[in-house]
Amino acid sequence: MRSNIRFVNAFMAFYIIHTSQIGMGILGVPRIMYLESKKDAWISILISGLFVSLITWLMISILKKNEGGTLFEIHEHIFGRFIGSIFNFLIVIYFIAVHYSITISYVELSLTWGYEGVYEWVGVLALLILTIYAVSGGFRVVTGVCFLSFLLTIWLLFVVYQPLQRINLTRILPIMTTTPSEIIKGVFKSSYTMLGFETLLFIFPFIKEKNQLHLFSQIAVWFTTILVLITTVVSILFFSGKELEKNVWPVVSMISTVHFPFIERFEFVAVPLWILVIFPNLCITLYISSKGIKQIFHIKQKYGIWLISIILFICSFLITKRVDNNYFFDQVGKTGFFLWFIYPIFLYGITIIKLKINTRSRRS
Amino acid sequence: MKKIVILLCSLLCTACMAPEKIIEMQGISTIIGFDFLDDNTFKGTISLLQFDRKEENTSVTLSAEGTTSKQIRQKLEEQTSHDITSGQLRTILFNKNMAATVGISSFLDTMQRDSSISSLIFLAITDNAEETINNTNYEEYPEMGSYIYQLLDKHEKKEMLVNSNLHDFITTLYEIGIDPTLPIINNANGVAPSIDGVALFKEDKIVGSISLINTLYIKLFTNNKAFLGDITVEIATEELEKRGMAELNLSKSDSYKITLHPIKYKGNIEIKNPEFVHLNATISVSTLEFQPSTSVKNKDSLKKMEQLIGEALNKEFRYILEELKNLNTDPIGIGRKIRSIRKYSHLTEGDLRQNYSALKIKPNIQVEIKRTGLVD
Numbered sequence: 001m002r003s004n005i006r007f008v009n010a011f012m013a014f015y016i017i018h019t020s021q022i023g024m025g026i027l028g029v030p031r032i033m034y035l036e037s038k039k040d041a042w043i044s045i046l047i048s049g050l051f052v053s054l055i056t057w058l059m060i061s062i063l064k065k066n067e068g069g070t071l072f073e074i075h076e077h078i079f080g081r082f083i084g085s086i087f088n089f090l091i092v093i094y095f096i097a098v099h100y101s102i103t104i105s106y107v108e109l110s111l112t113w114g115y116e117g118v119y120e121w122v123g124v125l126a127l128l129i130l131t132i133y134a135v136s137g138g139f140r141v142v143t144g145v146c147f148l149s150f151l152l153t154i155w156l157l158f159v160v161y162q163p164l165q166r167i168n169l170t171r172i173l174p175i176m177t178t179t180p181s182e183i184i185k186g187v188f189k190s191s192y193t194m195l196g197f198e199t200l201l202f203i204f205p206f207i208k209e210k211n212q213l214h215l216f217s218q219i220a221v222w223f224t225t226i227l228v229l230i231t232t233v234v235s236i237l238f239f240s241g242k243e244l245e246k247n248v249w250p251v252v253s254m255i256s257t258v259h260f261p262f263i264e265r266f267e268f269v270a271v272p273l274w275i276l277v278i279f280p281n282l283c284i285t286l287y288i289s290s291k292g293i294k295q296i297f298h299i300k301q302k303y304g305i306w307l308i309s310i311i312l313f314i315c316s317f318l319i320t321k322r323v324d325n326n327y328f329f330d331q332v333g334k335t336g337f338f339l340w341f342i343y344p345i346f347l348y349g350i351t352i353i354k355l356k357i358n359t360r361s362r363r364s
Numbered sequence: 365m366k367k368i369v370i371l372l373c374s375l376l377c378t379a380c381m382a383p384e385k386i387i388e389m390q391g392i393s394t395i396i397g398f399d400f401l402d403d404n405t406f407k408g409t410i411s412l413l414q415f416d417r418k419e420e421n422t423s424v425t426l427s428a429e430g431t432t433s434k435q436i437r438q439k440l441e442e443q444t445s446h447d448i449t450s451g452q453l454r455t456i457l458f459n460k461n462m463a464a465t466v467g468i469s470s471f472l473d474t475m476q477r478d479s480s481i482s483s484l485i486f487l488a489i490t491d492n493a494e495e496t497i498n499n500t501n502y503e504e505y506p507e508m509g510s511y512i513y514q515l516l517d518k519h520e521k522k523e524m525l526v527n528s529n530l531h532d533f534i535t536t537l538y539e540i541g542i543d544p545t546l547p548i549i550n551n552a553n554g555v556a557p558s559i560d561g562v563a564l565f566k567e568d569k570i571v572g573s574i575s576l577i578n579t580l581y582i583k584l585f586t587n588n589k590a591f592l593g594d595i596t597v598e599i600a601t602e603e604l605e606k607r608g609m610a611e612l613n614l615s616k617s618d619s620y621k622i623t624l625h626p627i628k629y630k631g632n633i634e635i636k637n638p639e640f641v642h643l644n645a646t647i648s649v650s651t652l653e654f655q656p657s658t659s660v661k662n663k664d665s666l667k668k669m670e671q672l673i674g675e676a677l678n679k680e681f682r683y684i685l686e687e688l689k690n691l692n693t694d695p696i697g698i699g700r701k702i703r704s705i706r707k708y709s710h711l712t713e714g715d716l717r718q719n720y721s722a723l724k725i726k727p728n729i730q731v732e733i734k735r736t737g738l739v740d
Contacts, residue, residue, distance in 0.1 A: 113479050133369045165589065166531070170697075171539075173704035240539035246476070256483050257531055265451075265482055 008143050010212035017197055017220035019146040019280035024105040025193030027251045030235030034244050037186030040178045042233050044186030049225030052194050056221050058344050060214045063204045065351050071201040072295040078354055085296045092292035094335055096308055099285040100315050101332045103127050104325055106278050113271045124316035128309050131282045135305055139206050142287050146280040153276050160234055162258045167237035192333030193228055197221050198340040202288045391446030394509025395455045397493025400462035405429050408436035409494045411509045423507030425497050433474050454513035455486045457493040469568035475530055483531040486516045489548045489563045496551040503556055519559055522591055526579050540713045541699025566693045581681050584631035584645045585696045592626040597676040607668050624649040627734055633701040638708055638719055641698055644728045650735035673731045681727040692721055
């Protein structure tokens with residue numbers, strides 16, 4: 001049997017996890033957070049970041065206790081082939097939904113900023129073909145995409161310098177005026193942006209230095225938290241409350257005040273460039289879901305990729321309105337929250353019970 | 365397989381684009397003005413840049429009536445063979461009467477919604493937008509839009525204009541406890557339009573105006589990196605004598621006029637309680653001009669001079685504050701500052717407005733003469 005597992009270095013996990021966390025979510029997160037927890041949105045993000053960091057630790061423990069393997073294999077191992085497959089199938093559906101939510105929100109964004117009148121399916125098809133091409137290359141190509149995307153887009157952070165000239169510090173004061181329940185609601189809402197760290201559960205077998213993985217994944221999730229924190233704080237300081245509640249993509253609106261002598265409207269550069277930011281997300285979600293199809297039905301991954309792509313393409317005719325999209329993203333975010341913030345805790349418990357039973361039966 | 369994918373990608377990347385835009389076909393609008401007619405109908409006037417070299421004129425102005433700004437635009441399209449685009453739109457003018465009676469926030473909705481309009485676009489007020497745009501005196505610029513844009517841009521960067529672009533206006537309009545301001549453009553026959561003061565808003569309606577020079581006091585507290593224009597103060601000679609600075613008094617004029625150039629400044633709104641507010645500011649200046657010429661040599665008289673200038677500024681500021689309170693408009697953002705304190709963060713917009721008219725404000729501007737130029 002020809003093994004298709006090829007290893008990558010542990011530090012690549014940083015790029016994989018970070019780039020799969022950052023995507024479309026960060027463009028809209030200041031508004032979504034502000035709607036829930038007002039001026040104290042940044043506290044919600046910090047709490048959320050802390051939570052993600054804990055879950056990451058938990059995931060690493062689960063993976064180590066199960067002696068490697070992806071989550072799909074762990075499911076089969078713990079619940080047996082049949083029930084495990086049902087679980088895996090649900091996860092595959094979740095990843096397809098995530099993939100579609102990223103694609104359609106990017107297409108929507110690019111249609112708003114300059115390509116009005118183009119059919120949604122054209123944009124979806126273009127993104128899909130690119131993604132299929134990258135994912136067909138295997139895990140190492142996907143890793144390469146993540147790495148390059150990080151290097152090519154991280155400089156966008158410095159663009160915030162110009163809006164920083166127009167901020168007003170009194171807008172965030174006084175801190176801690178919202179109720180704790182509102183802050184917790186904010187944590188809940190931030191899930192769509194923070195999600196992506198679950199990739200960790202699926203890349204474990206490909207990492208060469210497994211003991212270093214925890215360190216790099218922690219760096220990755222904290223780096224994401226800090227980026228989201230910076231964006232949110234700057235947006236709150238930059239916009240007045242009511243204005244922030246109105247803007248669908250506050251970050252893009254903020255970038256639209258950036259101008260250089262040679263580029264007057266910087267947002268028209270930033271929006272097409274954002275394709276590089278979402279490209280790793282698309283690759284990783286397609287990779288994971290096709291891997292799941294392979295695991296469930298025992299067919300070649302190639303067929304899984306095509307099957308999923310066709311499903312996604314058909315979807316692009318159905319969910320295209322702004323209102324529907326919003327509902328869809330909300331549902332994906334909620335599902336993601338329960339699946340990756342809550343479910344690992346149960347999985348950890350089940351793993352420990354399973355291990356206890358195993359050792360006892362072995363002893364007797 | 366790979367080849368097919370690459371082929372497909374290249375087809376997608378090259379062919380599926382929005383219809384291309386040819387520059388000769390574009391009517392690039394640089395300025396748009398709105399006038400209020402009656403019964404919810406508005407008149408919109410735009411100035412288009414002309415790219416055809418055979419034409420004598422570099423610009424065309426068009427007017428149309430309609431009920432929404434996009435309907436006006438649609439009607440404007442009927443009058444020209446060019447495709448009107450708003451990517452280079454730099455200024456929006458509003459009729460003064462319209463801004464005072466109807467308010468302008470309903471027009472800003474479309475400006476925010478339209479992604480082709482930059483948020484750094486300038487807003488300004490004028491007596492009659494149509495006449496202003498149709499004015500043919502615009503110095504060496506190709507058309508009125510470019511001229512007004514340069515005028516406003518220069519004034520914002522180099523002189524005494526409070527920031528007045530779309531983003532600033534909307535942000536201050538939506539913010540609780542601060543009111544926006546916009547420049548007023550004066551249009552007279554036979555000369556190019558000029559800036560004539562700053563309009564004060566309450567919500568989105570004009571309630572009054574102050575002179576350009578006096579926006580200095582607003583800038584001190586709202587923007588910490590702005591450029592303050594030069595300040596001229598007048599000090600009565602008797603006042604100088606009273607303070608024991610008679611040794612300076614060489615000539616026999618009634619008053620001294622001093623022009624100062626601010627180097628650095630720092631403004632701070634200090635909230636003692638919701639009824640009592642200190643407005644503290646320090647300005648370091650260099651002296652540009654003494655009328656009649658004097659020299660301030662020793663430290664003691666310099667200090668007295670600084671005090672006198674500070675007093676003169678405070679006195680003027682007090683008048684302006686009184687006027688602002690009468691108009692019940694708060695461009696300085698005192699309400700915003702009050703609300704940022706935990707104890708008072710529950711105050712609503714209505715509370716703040718009520719509070720504002722009864723507010724006791726103590727201006728406290730201090731001047732520090734840092735340099736005196738080549739001579740002392």
